[in-house]
Amino acid sequence: MTLPPAVSDFFLSEIDDRLPGRVAGLFLHGSLCWGEFFAGSDVDFVGLWEELPTGADLALLRAAHEATKVRFPSLVFDGFHCTSADLAAAPALVGRRPVFYQGEFAAAGTIDINLVTWHELAERGITVRGELPPVFTDLAALLEFTRNNLDTFWRGIAKQVDDAGPTVFGGHDASVAFVGLGPARLHHLLTTGTLTSKSGAGRYVRDSLDQRWNLIARESLRLREDPGSASLYDDPARRGRDAGGLLRWLIDDGCRDRAGGSARRIDAAARHQGDPA
Known part of the structure; x- marks a missing residue:
């Protein structure tokens, strides 16, 4: 390439x-x-x-x-x-x-x-x-934009996943990687107040969230970083159920405190509010 x-x-x-x-x-x-x-x-x-x-x-x-x-x-x-x-x-x-x-x-x-x-x-x-000019940033607005994206775009994706069914969805590598890493980036931002990459989001799920999501996080990272390697799953339906379950959990957890925000999210935002752009 x-x-x-x-x-x-x-x-x-x-x-x-x-x-x-x-x-x-x-x-x-x-x-x-x-x-x-x-x-x-x-x-x-x-x-x-x-x-x-x-x-x-x-x-x-x-x-x-x-x-x-x-x-x-x-x-x-x-x-x-x-x-x-x-x-x-x-x-x-x-x-x-x-x-x-x-x-x-x-x-x-x-x-x-x-x-x-x-x-x-x-x-x-x-x-x-050239030289990058001053760029507008607003962490509070970014967090609200992120919650809204989870609540709208990703809820729509979750419905598509449900409609496809776990076997069809779980048998499509690109869809599993998309669902396994995309919304995790948003959840990471809402939890820590910082952006991360797709791979960083996969590591975040693997290392920091409930261990029930560990396997699908590792599988999503494999699909992104080493797609030619063997799958960690021997059953596409199980892979589909795990990826769909992670997606729904990330949406529900990320949006559950939409009106106020949990203490850890407020603390994270406060720590980064004064960061230089």
């Missing part, structure tokens, strides 16, 4: 050829900023402009992204373009911006324009070009 930085460098060369001097910064977040990049990992970017492209310039931006996709067909290079003023504001106030997501360009999209991205950039964003 071509090293991930090559895709961002190639994109910059393509956009510079079409719109010289317009892209002031390019920053990476997601798996790479956690020091993790496995087969199937995305390269998540934020492009910084002094003035966002409009009209014919949007077509040139689209062409740069499409050329990058042709050059790196196996890499997912997803993200959005914004200004310094956007990053200095709460993401809910930013509105729609040019995005490239799952191989498609949109002049007005919302992918990754959220507090998780803002906090990742502020805490550990990787600079490819």
Whole structure:
């Protein structure tokens, strides 16, 4: 596999050829900023402009992204373009911006324009070009955003898991890894007041939560980090029941104190409220 930085460098060369001097910064977040990049990992970017492209310039931006996709067909290079003023504001106030997501360009999209991205950039964003400007952060708002995501998006996933049944769901590696690690990242944030990676979330479940979730946590980590190795399960239905059970527990536990917050969550938030962005 071509090293991930090559895709961002190639994109910059393509956009510079079409719109010289317009892209002031390019920053990476997601798996790479956690020091993790496995087969199937995305390269998540934020492009910084002094003035966002409009009209014919949007077509040139689209062409740069499409050329990058042709050059790196196996890499997912997803993200959005914004200004310094956007990053200095709460993401809910930013509105729609040019995005490239799952191989498609949109002049007005919302992918990754959220507090998780803002906090990742502020805490550990990787600079490819330029200097990262001040980035808005708000831990209390991030925690509420996270609870809402558990209560809406992940409850919807839980229904899909139930509808599929444990054998079908448990026999699909990508779905098990998605469910085994995704909501655990949110629970970790609500419990500790800090972000973590997908692998960090798997280790959190494995090492810090009830031992009944240990096996499915190790299996989820295996699927992410060493998918060619043998499964820790010999029965897909059991794997499906364990992953589904973990998902429902993470949702219920993460949302149970939505109105007030348990003492450990309040203490964790207080410890990090004064952290520098």
